[in-house]
Amino acid sequence: MKRIYHILLLLSCALVIGMKANAQRVFFVEPKEAPFITAGPNQVKIIIHSNSDKLAMTHNMGEEKGVRTTNDDGTYCYTINYSFPEDYEDDFIKSTFLVRLPVGQKDFMLVLRKGKGYVGTFNENFITIEKNNDGLFPQSKAAKVTFLSAMKKLDIECNGKLCFSDGQAVPVADVNFSSSVKQEGGELNAYIIEFMLDEEKKTPTFIKRPVFKIKVGASNAIDVDLGGDLEFKKSYSYTIVSNVKIVEKEASFDELLAKAQTKEEEADFFAAANAYQDARSHENCPVDKRGELEAQLGKMNSARKFLFYAEKFERQGARVERKEGFTADSVFIYYRGAIRSYKKVLEYAPGTTEFERRAEELDEKLKAHPMNSKVTTVTVKYQEITGRHPNGGGIPIYASNTPDNPKPNSDDKPLGTTRGDGSFRVVFKDTPPPYLYFYGDKKSYKIDSTTTEIVF
Numbered sequence: 001m002k003r004i005y006h007i008l009l010l011l012s013c014a015l016v017i018g019m020k021a022n023a024q025r026v027f028f029v030e031p032k033e034a035p036f037i038t039a040g041p042n043q044v045k046i047i048i049h050s051n052s053d054k055l056a057m058t059h060n061m062g063e064e065k066g067v068r069t070t071n072d073d074g075t076y077c078y079t080i081n082y083s084f085p086e087d088y089e090d091d092f093i094k095s096t097f098l099v100r101l102p103v104g105q106k107d108f109m110l111v112l113r114k115g116k117g118y119v120g121t122f123n124e125n126f127i128t129i130e131k132n133n134d135g136l137f138p139q140s141k142a143a144k145v146t147f148l149s150a151m152k153k154l155d156i157e158c159n160g161k162l163c164f165s166d167g168q169a170v171p172v173a174d175v176n177f178s179s180s181v182k183q184e185g186g187e188l189n190a191y192i193i194e195f196m197l198d199e200e201k202k203t204p205t206f207i208k209r210p211v212f213k214i215k216v217g218a219s220n221a222i223d224v225d226l227g228g229d230l231e232f233k234k235s236y237s238y239t240i241v242s243n244v245k246i247v248e249k250e251a252s253f254d255e256l257l258a259k260a261q262t263k264e265e266e267a268d269f270f271a272a273a274n275a276y277q278d279a280r281s282h283e284n285c286p287v288d289k290r291g292e293l294e295a296q297l298g299k300m301n302s303a304r305k306f307l308f309y310a311e312k313f314e315r316q317g318a319r320v321e322r323k324e325g326f327t328a329d330s331v332f333i334y335y336r337g338a339i340r341s342y343k344k345v346l347e348y349a350p351g352t353t354e355f356e357r358r359a360e361e362l363d364e365k366l367k368a369h370p371m372n373s374k375v376t377t378v379t380v381k382y383q384e385i386t387g388r389h390p391n392g393g394g395i396p397i398y399a400s401n402t403p404d405n406p407k408p409n410s411d412d413k414p415l416g417t418t419r420g421d422g423s424f425r426v427v428f429k430d431t432p433p434p435y436l437y438f439y440g441d442k443k444s445y446k447i448d449s450t451t452t453e454i455v456f
Contacts, residue, residue: 033117055101145210403444
């Protein structure tokens, strides 16, 4: 008898251990009576919602199995409609149900009443979270929390306030934090929440101990508690891991081109450059389109570079203005640098009026700066000449005074050389020479102050 008891005890422990192991992969909410669900007078309806299309549901009263339908949000609904036996006199019945997913299962008992409906949930946990090493956040009376993930459409709440929705930062009023999204190398997104912890500048909702709720689509929600109050100058980091591999169909050439053009219009130059590169490299890219796409790719990279400088100069100017006041010389220098950089962005992306507005606002602001009266504007006219030589790349380009075939001296320095595809670009600050000579050609090409392109 003792031996049998010992065996039963071991079996029960094994079952508990198994449940704990599976509990990390499944999320179960026991069905409850739902007033909004109705059934026939001699029937009962049991519904289990799930994010998996592989759920199986059975019970011990008969052979009925859960019938699957799809919800509007892409999740699934499994329903058992049970009819009481005709000679069954009681208004209720006890039944045991089993719900099973590939990663775990759960059995439960329900007291079912005639004419009622019961609704529960059994989900696969699609996401888990891993703690990274804490670091330093070099800002006084502040702290930062970062969630790294390859998933692009996370929902994140901080103490009940939504700060990211569908992967985008959500502005939250009257709180001591701000949220932003950045690409963190490779495929990772960094979901960043920065907290201002200055007690003298308390907001109506001042959060010292944040608790986060993280969710994506129909996945399980994960609660993240830092375990204590935020510390000054400390950076907290977590990685959110998905157990689901999402396979996206390969985009067509037309789709990539449309994406590139849309991102360019949105002034997302990084995404636009990547899309133009993908479109140019696509197997269905027309040959006669590749040069045009290469040029657009170059424009987006240039716009991105100058936008980086513009925003950097503007931030530095604002920082000096806060510390030293508007009249500081550095304020003028930084803001002028930002204006020039914004104007360069407009050269490569003329439709981005937002940057034109920023440049105009800074220019108007600097009219009141003491250094404005000391600046003499000098206009330098540049002349740019481009083209594509039919003989390809590596051809030296010389200034020439004759239309014939000059023979450059060994001391002559070329103005430049053609690129690998034969394209070239030469720029003159002053009056250009009367001719350009491409080494190996039988003649030179006439140019003047109006020439912008040489056609071979």
